[in-house]
Amino acid sequence: NFAHYNEHVQFKNIRINSGMVILRCENPSVSDEYLYAILCSSILSSQIERLSFGSAQPQLTVKGISTLNIPVPKDYKEQTAIAKALSDADAWIQSLTRLIAKKRQIKQGAMQTLLNPYENGRLKDGWEFIKFDDAFNFLSTASYSRAELNYNGELGYIHYGDIHTKWNEFLDFKHHIVPMIDLAKIKGYSLVKEGDLIMADASEDFSGIGKSVEIKSLGDRQVISGLHTLLLRDKGGNFVNGFRGYIHKFKYVKQQFDSLATGLKVYGLSKGNLKGIEIPVPPKKEQVGIVSYFHDLESEIRLLEIKLTKAKKIKQGMMQNLLTGRIRLI
Numbered sequence: 003n004f005a006h007y008n009e010h011v012q013f014k015n016i017r018i019n020s021g022m023v024i025l026r027c028e029n030p031s032v033s034d035e036y037l038y039a040i041l042c043s044s045i046l047s048s049q050i051e052r053l054s055f056g057s058a059q060p061q062l063t064v065k066g067i068s069t070l071n072i073p074v075p076k077d078y079k080e081q082t083a084i085a086k087a088l089s090d091a092d093a094w095i096q097s098l099t100r101l102i103a104k105k106r107q108i109k110q111g112a113m114q115t116l117l118n119p120y121e122n123g124r125l126k127d128g129w130e131f132i133k134f135d136d137a138f139n140f141l142s143t144a145s146y147s148r149a150e151l152n153y154n155g156e157l158g159y160i161h162y163g164d165i166h167t168k169w170n171e172f173l174d175f176k177h178h179i180v181p182m183i184d185l186a187k188i189k190g191y192s193l194v195k196e197g198d199l200i201m202a203d204a205s206e207d208f209s210g211i212g213k214s215v216e217i218k219s220l221g222d223r224q225v226i227s228g229l230h231t232l233l234l235r236d237k238g239g240n241f242v243n244g245f246r247g248y249i250h251k252f253k254y255v256k257q258q259f260d261s262l263a264t265g266l267k268v269y270g271l272s273k274g275n276l277k278g279i280e281i282p283v284p285p286k287k288e289q290v291g292i293v294s295y296f297h298d299l300e301s302e303i304r305l306l307e308i309k310l311t312k313a314k315k316i317k318q319g320m321m322q323n324l325l326t327g328r329i330r331l332i
Contacts, residue, residue, distance in 0.1 A: 006038040023064055032074055035085035040072055043321045073325065075332075083331040084324045091317040098310040105303045109296065116292050117252045119282035128285035135277035137241070138199065138234035141192035143227040146183055155182030158225030160194070162202040165231070166210050171247035171296075173200065174218040177304075180225065192233060194225040199234040199246045203271045211269050212259035216247030232273060242286050244293035254282055 004025075007016065018024060025041075027034045040046065053066035075081055119129050144159070151159055158180045160173065169178060194200070194217055201214040217225075227233040236246065249255055262275040284292070323329040 004041045033081040036081035039088045045325050080332045095313050102306045131280040139237045141233040143233050144191045145229050151181035156185040159183040160227045162230035165202040169215045172218050173215040176219040191226045196220045197243045201232040204230040205269050211263045212250045214250040242289045245289040
């Protein structure tokens with residue numbers, strides 16, 4: 003990795019440790035901004051990979067770095083123009099990244115308010131507490147490992163690892179795909195339905211205990227819930243669609259999850275323990291308002307993430323063209 007010490011760094015003096023080296027441009031005909039851009043690009047990645055050594059923690063030597071063959075336009079103005087164009091692209095990416103982070107902070111703050119059953123120390127009007135056992139039916143799940151899955155089977159398969167790493171409150175089939183399993187292996191497991199809640203019953207850390215997703219936009223897909231998951235289906239009509247995915251976000255619920263989880267290296271939440279956990283349930287009209295608010299906010303975040311992905315691709319294309327001379331800025 004490379005970093006550039008310039009006027010944007012707020013510290014006047016900086017020390018480096020033994021795992022770093024200072025590269026100082028002594029050639030007045032080479033722009034240090036351009037040099038930084040080319041060093042960070044994929045243009046030199048093959049050279050760097052060839053010079054690096056070590057498996058667990060690859061390293062570079064000063065001698066190796068000194069042998070890097072760096073393409074540089076002869077025209078200094080072209081160098082600065084390239085650096086400026088890439089800097090502007092970076093600024094756009096950073097702006098989008100900050101905006102996404104801000105939106106996520108707004109969402110987190112809203113959750114603390116909207117998903118709090120109490121106001122001024124008293125239960126909010128119309129709210130009640132319902133146990134998981136009274137709110138949901140617990141349906142059968144499969145136990146196939148990741149190694150038995152593919153993307154060519156006939157039946158979708160929800161793996162608990164994907165709940166932890168890929169999805170937040172919802173598994174929306176408009177935006178996500180799940181691995182598949184061969185139909186021949188299935189032995190009468192319950193098929194997932196729209197609005198079902200899928201909970202991971204195992205986690206390697208406390209933050210993931212009780213992590214759940216609500217099924218959305220399932221359509222006519224056939225999907226089962228798999229290893230280390232609980233398949234929960236609303237049996238009392240207590241929730242509107244789109245609200246169940248936020249149940250594990252209630253601080254009141256999460257505290258119960260954490261207190262009942264067992265295990266040392268992997269924390270587990272048993273079906274028996276889950277059945278007794280209480281869920282704060284607002285009136286359905288309020289649920290609709292909560293769902294609508296978070297849906298709009300998530301749509302904004304998703305749109306910004308699409309823009310961010312596009313901005314990164316544009317910058318990558320700029321680097322491939324400007325730093326190789328395919329496109330000239332003179």
